[in-house]
Amino acid sequence: MALAYDQLKSDQPLCAGTRKAGQQCNGTLYRCGECGARGCKQNQGTCTEQAFDVLDTCRKCGAHAMRAAG
Ligand SMILES: [Zn+2]
Numbered sequence: 001m002a003l004a005y006d007q008l009k010s011d012q013p014l015c016a017g018t019r020k021a022g023q024q025c026n027g028t029l030y031r032c033g034e035c036g037a038r039g040c041k042q043n044q045g046t047c048t049e050q051a052f053d054v055l056d057t058c059r060k061c062g063a064h065a066m067r068a069a070g
């Protein structure tokens with residue numbers, strides 16, 4: 001019996017933003033415990049849906065309250 005395609009995909013939510021080179025990010029998503037901003041963690045300006053910089057600082061509110069998005 002074949003598995004449904006959805007069952008093969010990870011439960012981990014992935015970033016749907018676009019990288020500089022134009023491909024989908026697919027980075028791990030995080031959530032800000034302060035303002036609720038949601039996105040991936042990247043070097044500044046790498047992804048359109050980036051929410052945190054490499055020092056875990058929220059780009060929206062500046063807090064260091066990064067949580068797993070799931
Ligand atoms: Zn925030």
Ligand SMILES: [Zn+2]
Pocket residue numbers: 015016017018025026027039040041047048049050
């Ligand atoms: Zn991303």
